[in-house]
Amino acid sequence: MTYTKPIVKSAVIIAMHLIDIADAIDLSNVEVLWERQRRTASMRSKLSSTPPKAVAFGVPPVVLKLDALELSLLGQTYQAHATVRLYDFGAAAFSIHIPVTSCDWDAFSQLVNAVDALLGPSADSPLWAQLLEHVRAALLPALTRPSPASLHEDYLLGMVHAFDEMLPANTLHERVDLIPLLSGEQRPLSDQARRDLLQQRFSYYVDDLVILTWDRAFIYEPRDDSDVVDILEVANAQLLEMRFYDELLDAELPRMYDMVEAAHHTGNPLASRNFADLARKLYMLVAEVTEITERVDNALQVTEDVYLARVYASALDMFRVRHVSDAVDRKLSIIRDTYAALYEEASGKRAELLEVAIIVLIVVEIAIAILRH
Numbered sequence: 001m002t003y004t005k006p007i008v009k010s011a012v013i014i015a016m017h018l019i020d021i022a023d024a025i026d027l028s029n030v031e032v033l034w035e036r037q038r039r040t041a042s043m044r045s046k047l048s049s050t051p052p053k054a055v056a057f058g059v060p061p062v063v064l065k066l067d068a069l070e071l072s073l074l075g076q077t078y079q080a081h082a083t084v085r086l087y088d089f090g091a092a093a094f095s096i097h098i099p100v101t102s103c104d105w106d107a108f109s110q111l112v113n114a115v116d117a118l119l120g121p122s123a124d125s126p127l128w129a130q131l132l133e134h135v136r137a138a139l140l141p142a143l144t145r146p147s148p149a150s151l152h153e154d155y156l157l158g159m160v161h162a163f164d165e166m167l168p169a170n171t172l173h174e175r176v177d178l179i180p181l182l183s184g185e186q187r188p189l190s191d192q193a194r195r196d197l198l199q200q201r202f203s204y205y206v207d208d209l210v211i212l213t214w215d216r217a218f219i220y221e222p223r224d225d226s227d228v229v230d231i232l233e234v235a236n237a238q239l240l241e242m243r244f245y246d247e248l249l250d251a252e253l254p255r256m257y258d259m260v261e262a263a264h265h266t267g268n269p270l271a272s273r274n275f276a277d278l279a280r281k282l283y284m285l286v287a288e289v290t291e292i293t294e295r296v297d298n299a300l301q302v303t304e305d306v307y308l309a310r311v312y313a314s315a316l317d318m319f320r321v322r323h324v325s326d327a328v329d330r331k332l333s334i335i336r337d338t339y340a341a342l343y344e345e346a347s348g349k350r351a352e353l354l355e356v357a358i359i360v361l362i363v364v365e366i367a368i369a370i371l372r373h
Contacts, residue, residue: 007164008108011100015119016155017128018236020244022090022143027062029142034064037138058298059088073114084135089295091237094131109181112158121154153240159219169209182213200314204307234300235315241296242324245289249331282335
């Protein structure tokens with residue numbers, strides 16, 4: 001049987017851009033500053049349709065509504081709205097939502113690709129920098145050690161709320177070609193590539209569908225539920241922060257080796273103090289990174305909602321969050337071992353210095369005794 005392609009009646013395209021803007025963000029201060037300057041209320045995030053005991057944010061992030069935008073896409077002007085969600089561990093997740101109504105499926109797929117061309121990582125759009133500067137200027141007192149925001153993650157979602165007819169999720173791929181939307185490719189893909197793109201599929205009801213890829217997702221959700229969107233944003237935020245600390249430790253390890261080498265070659269008789277100071281610096285680094293990474297790991301807690309837990313776990317695996325997290329743990333382990341070795345060496349140097357002092361005192365006492373006689 002030949003089917004006609006359905007019409008997308010209601011949909012939204014969401015472009016995410018996540019940036020590390022500080023070591024930490026004081027969310028309570030953010031709420032005060034934003035309401036004072038913008039005279040609009042902020043909002044603490046919670047998942048819309050999931051019981052709090054099933055899925056909850058470790059520390060609920062703050063959502064701020066930004067100014068409306070006009071975007072030119074495929075020769076038409078679209079009204080969009082922007083938000084930013086701020087996490088206490090220093091990540092800012094910007095989202096631009098572009099509502100779409102009454103277009104055929106091919107046009108919707110092309111529009112998703114046009115958004116990627118305008119706002120995606122390869123576009124280097126100045127719009128994200130403008131939004132960042134606007135937010136940073138307003139909230140600077142709430143940022144602990146602001147970072148240059150050179151590290152970022154991007155994600156794109158095409159979310160359909162309604163077609164012009166009821167479509168079961170398990171037959172949706174027979175009515176529309178999801179591959180151009182999920183891949184961004186215009187050329188036909190091989191059968192193997194098509195199967196790989198459709199591999200991470202999830203449904204809870206007969207009329208909903210989530211398909212995940214590395215940098216894009218398709219969501220069919222008639223109930224206007226945003227929980228999966230929030231889950232994907234948190235997973236991207238965790239990846240961003242783990243990458244940040246992975247790169248931080250990559251830069252710190254050679255510096256640590258140089259400092260250890262310099263401490264070993266020093267001719268200072270009080271070298272134990274150099275080793276102790278260096279060990280103290282490494283201990284502070286380990287403590288700081290461990291604290292932040294634990295907060296990142298606990299950003300979202302999924303317990304009873306099996307469906308969202310599957311989506312969340314799949315996203316973490318696909319984004320290789322655990323792989324980067326393990327790399328951070330290995331580097332922290334190297335620094336911990338170095339700290340322990342330096343502490344032992346500092347203790348050894350102190351013991352040597354004490355032995356020398358005792359020998360000197362004995363020699364002095366013997367010399368005094370000889371002089372007296």
